[in-house]
Amino acid sequence: MKEDTKREITINKILRMVAPGTVLRDGIENILRAKTGGLIVIGASEKVLSIMDGGFSIQCELTPSHLYELAKMDGAIIVSEDVKRVLFANTNLNPDHTIPTSETGTRHRTAERVARETGQLVVCISQRRNVITLYQGLFKYVLRDISVILTKANQAMQTLEKYKTVLDQELTNLSALEFEEAVTLDEVTTVLQRFETVLRIKAEIRRHITELGSEGRLVSMQLDELVATVDEQAYLLVKDYMNHGHDVTPHHVLSLFHGMPADDLMDGAKMAKAMGYAPSVNVLEEVVPSRGYRVLNKISRLPQPVIENLVEHFDILTNILSANVDHLDEVEGVGAVRARMIRDGLQRIQEQVLIDRHI
Ligand SMILES: Nc1ncnc2c1ncn2[C@@H]1O[C@H](COP(=O)(O)OP(=O)(O)OP(=O)(O)O)[C@@H](O)[C@H]1O
Numbered sequence: 001m002k003e004d005t006k007r008e009i010t011i012n013k014i015l016r017m018v019a020p021g022t023v024l025r026d027g028i029e030n031i032l033r034a035k036t037g038g039l040i041v042i043g044a045s046e047k048v049l050s051i052m053d054g055g056f057s058i059q060c061e062l063t064p065s066h067l068y069e070l071a072k073m074d075g076a077i078i079v080s081e082d083v084k085r086v087l088f089a090n091t092n093l094n095p096d097h098t099i100p101t102s103e104t105g106t107r108h109r110t111a112e113r114v115a116r117e118t119g120q121l122v123v124c125i126s127q128r129r130n131v132i133t134l135y136q137g138l139f140k141y142v143l144r145d146i147s148v149i150l151t152k153a154n155q156a157m158q159t160l161e162k163y164k165t166v167l168d169q170e171l172t173n174l175s176a177l178e179f180e181e182a183v184t185l186d187e188v189t190t191v192l193q194r195f196e197t198v199l200r201i202k203a204e205i206r207r208h209i210t211e212l213g214s215e216g217r218l219v220s221m222q223l224d225e226l227v228a229t230v231d232e233q234a235y236l237l238v239k240d241y242m243n244h245g246h247d248v249t250p251h252h253v254l255s256l257f258h259g260m261p262a263d264d265l266m267d268g269a270k271m272a273k274a275m276g277y278a279p280s281v282n283v284l285e286e287v288v289p290s291r292g293y294r295v296l297n298k299i300s301r302l303p304q305p306v307i308e309n310l311v312e313h314f315d316i317l318t319n320i321l322s323a324n325v326d327h328l329d330e331v332e333g334v335g336a337v338r339a340r341m342i343r344d345g346l347q348r349i350q351e352q353v354l355i356d357r358h359i
Contacts, residue, residue, distance in 0.1 A: 004259070011141070012210050014121055014134055017042070017083060019213025020146060024083050027067030028125055028132055037127030038071040039107055043081035044088070047118040052078070055091025062086050071125070076110075111135050146215055153208035153219045157226075160201045164226055167194045171233070176357040178290045179350045181318055185283040188241045189271035195234040196257045196265055202227050236294040238275065240317075246276025292317035299345035306333040310342075321346060 018025050024040075031038040041048055055075055060066055062079055066086055070077050073090040080087055095113035103109045111124035115135030122135045132143040170191050177183045205223050209216035238250040246253075256274040257265070264270045268283040277286070295317060296307045313331045314320045320328075320342075328339035 007139075010136070010139065012207070014136060014139075014141070015207070015210045016213075017121065018123065018132075018134065018143065019211060019216075021214025022083075023062055023064060024067075024079075024123075025213065026064035027062070028123060030064050030068035031071040031125045032130060032132065034068060034071070035127055036068075036071045037107060038067075038123070038125040039076040039093070039111055040067070040123040040125075041076055041078045041093070041114060041118075042083060042121040042123070044078050045081075045118060045120060048078060048114070048120055051094050051114065051117065052088065053092040053094055055088050058086045058089050060086050076114075108133065112140065115139075144211070146212065149208050149211050150215065150219075153205055153212065153216070156201055156205045156208065157219065157222060160198065160205065160223075160226060163194065163198050163201060164230075167191070167198055167230075170194055172353050172356045175295065175349070175353040178295065178317060179321070179353065181287075181289065183241075183288055183290065185241075185272050185277065185281065185286040185288050186268050188237070188288060189268040189283060192234070192237060192257065192271055193265045193268075195230065195237065196260075198227065198230055199234065199258070202230065233294070236297055239293045240290040241275060241288055243276030248276070289316040289318055291315070292320050295346070295349060296320070296342075298349050299342060302338075302342065302345070303333070306331070306338070309333050 016022075018028065028038070028040075058070070062083060062085055067077065070086060070089040075090040076088075076093050077086060078088040078091065079085065093110050093114050095110060095117045097113070099113045099116050101109045101112040101116075103112050105126075108124050108126070111122045111133065112135050114120070115122040115137060119137050124133045124135065125131075126133070134141045134143065174183065174187055174191055177187060202223065205219065209220045209223070212219065234254060235250050238253045242248075242250060242253055253274055253276075257271070260270065260274075269279065269281065272281055272283050272286075273279055291311050292314070293307060293311060296302060296310060309332045310320055310328075314323060325336065325339040325343055328334050328342055329336055334342065
């Protein structure tokens, strides 16, 4: 797994643990409001136990009010790995003082060092600054105010809506060109670049939603409605146009796009290379035939195995379009009725995209 992906998973896991709506977050918010400050370590691993000094063994259920009451005492609170029980309170932590830390106050220095030394998640609630900071290993994250994240999420959603409208129009135009057999690699890579941008904004909004926890439900519903099929559409487009002999899956190609710096996404030749085309290819002039997966998926009640059989039999969309009912009937899984359904379906789609296209 790539480093970025691993980091993303770790961040999401941590943010989910302290998201609004969780018992832990309610407790943290109580401590913040009471202005007592707090230092909470999640998980009493061997390493954590070895740097603990004094305090009380508590062994009680973790509730927001228990956390709040225990934070009135000095020292750190240690909770169980599953965040269900408070194990110790009022304990002094003695991490290795040679571990570097960028913090100044003793609470925050201790938090950062403990996180680096033990690898556990440490939550530091500042008494004076009204800030919650999360540490785990080398990772440090300052939790933002819910209203700030909500504003960011809504702004990102507006941007996404604009990009999605343009993407839909570009897909319609591409479909029209497919029926005219006039698609160049340039058109394909432009649409794929748009897809990748939409997917990146979607991922950013997902991160906001994770951090918003129970407060993010509405944004989450909006997002699902807006881009429910985007991943699948991108997959089908890559499947339609990746170089025939290219021996990787469309998912692999998509993961290469995900890993590309923004500048490379604007470079059609680099996108084409990820799809298995030679670096020397002239994307502006290279006319590429669609295999037909995306268009065939628009025909209702056409099972995936039949779509696979059709593409295998006819190789490219143009051949499927010019096949008569008898030819279609020869394909495994296609009877006379389904053959007519495919012909009518393709005709309807063609008529529709020609109406909707706008260049
Ligand atoms: N090694 C430690 N183990 C456990 N608790 C500690 C440790 N060091 C500091 N603390 C806690 O931090 C409190 C002191 O915080 P201090 O003001 O020095 O830190 P800070 O990082 O500036 O935090 P704040 O922003 O809350 O003031 C102590 O009263 C104690 O509760």
